[in-house]
Amino acid sequence: MRPHVVAQVAVSLDGRTAGFDADLARYYAMATLWQEDVTLAGADTILAQESAVRGAREGERRAEGPLLAVVDSRARVREWDALRALGYWSDVLALYADQTPARPADATTRELVTGYEQVDLEEVLVRLGEGGARVVRVESGGALIAVLLELGLVDELALLVHPVIVGSGAPWCGTTGVRLEHAGTEVFAGGVVWSRYCVS
Numbered sequence: 487m488r489p490h491v492v493a494q495v496a497v498s499l500d501g502r503t504a505g506f507d508a509d510l511a512r513y514y515a516m517a518t519l520w521q522e523d524v525t526l527a528g529a530d531t532i533l534a535q536e537s538a539v540r541g542a543r544e545g546e547r548r549a550e551g552p553l554l555a556v557v558d559s560r561a562r563v564r565e566w567d568a569l570r571a572l573g574y575w576s577d578v579l580a581l582y583a584d585q586t587p588a589r590p591a592d593a594t595t596r597e598l599v600t601g602y603e604q605v606d607l608e609e610v611l612v613r614l615g616e617g618g619a620r621v622v623r624v625e626s627g628g629a630l631i632a633v634l635l636e637l638g639l640v641d642e643l644a645l646l647v648h649p650v651i652v653g654s655g656a657p658w659c660g661t662t663g664v665r666l667e668h669a670g671t672e673v674f675a676g677g678v679v680w681s682r683y684c685v686s
């Protein structure tokens with residue numbers, strides 16, 4: 487059985503996920519509610535943090551933390567050891583496809599290969615479920631969430647809406663036909679609104 491999949495995204499009033507100062511403390515505080523077994527991240531989300539990750543003080547991997555699995559069919563992510571040493575995740579898992587470029591001979595990162603040119607997200611979720619994962623939380627600026635929504639693989643969606651208008655860029659999701667049932671809303675200081683939806 488595939489795990490319960492939740493996706494949370496911080497957005498501006500005009501639906502952008504970048505170009506404004508998101509309330510990261512609130513974002514991560516809300517994210518802990520799900521107690522995920524696996525954080526499923528888009529490669530671009532990881533790459534956007536890579537220089538900060540590289541410069542972070544090295545810690546211990548957190549044995550009881552979730553697994554970080556990164557969708558990376560083009561093998562663009564390099565800082566696997568630094569991600570593992572951040573002290574939040576228990577381990578890291580590279581999600582590759584058959585056509586993913588060859589990895590360095592001394593690469594030690596665990597990997598899961600599915601799909602031909604791109605990672606087969608449905609198979610990934612099934613395999614994670616077989617490995618014991620019950621909850622998967624998606625971390626993405628929208629691109630990975632949109633693909634998962636298109637495939638009908640998201641069970642719950644949470645938006646942390648910030649009272650700002652960015653005015654440029656593309657909205658985070660162009661997926662149509664998704665049926666959402668409102669599950670709750672909270673309003674926080676500064677007018678940040680957290681809304682949670684079940685995807686049916």
Ligand SMILES: NC(=O)c1ccc[n+]([C@@H]2O[C@H](COP(=O)([O-])OP(=O)(O)OC[C@H]3O[C@@H](n4cnc5c(N)ncnc54)[C@H](OP(=O)(O)O)[C@@H]3O)[C@@H](O)[C@H]2O)c1
Nearest residue numbers: 495496503528529530531534557558559626627628629630
């Ligand atoms: N506001 C927020 O809540 C928030 C959260 C996270 C990140 N961000 C920001 O958002 C930006 C990055 O997010 P993003 O939305 O651009 O990218 P992303 O979701 O992090 O990465 C896109 C992912 O989608 C995968 N993908 C695309 N099409 C696919 C398909 N058909 N099948 C399988 N996988 C597919 C790509 O895989 P391949 O690499 O294998 O092609 C890649 O891993 C950064 O600027 C970051 O700072 C904002």
